[in-house]
Amino acid sequence: MNCPAFGKLCAKCKGRNHFAAVCKSNVVKKVNQIENESSDTSHSMSLCIDQVSREVHINECANVWTSDANFSFVSITGHYVLNDTLRSSVLETKQLVENLNGLNIANSIEEVLEHYALTSKVAAVVANNAANMKNAIEEHLKLPYQPCVAHTLNLVAQDALAVSDTFKELLKKCRFLVGPLQEQHCRHC
16 A cells, blocks of 8 residues: 555645655754753753854764655754763754755864854864765865764674675565554654
8 A cells, every 4th residue: 555645745844755744854953943942951052162163173973865745954063071071962854955065064063063162173073984974074075074884883783784695685564564553653744
């Protein structure tokens, strides 16, 4: 059975394969837009970022992904040591409306770094192994690039499992079992 939303256009966001009743386009906000909703948290984060921009170096983690509704996003997280404590702060998650090439990704990351006055404080940027991420970081931002170890291990595991006939058969059986569950879930679209 096919999903009734398949191929349909959402009246809310104009995305495909979902109806307006389940559209998630309104849940995307910039981190700095959320500060009005939780002033105590945002105030402490602002103080922390202010202290970071003055006192320490920061390692950035940049991640790009595409949602089920086919929207692309970049999220920038800062990792730093402050008062002998390792801290992490999501600086911003923003939608990428242009092509996912290195220049556009670099521009998005640079906007966030400039907003928080962190451009000169970045020691390295960790990202997946995609060519566009490496290009954005090394060629456009001119920052040290560090491939994500977890992503690299995941790629190694996928490659190792892809050559195993036993695993392929197990995966085929799992997909057969999960298929009806996915159809049942999709009926609620």
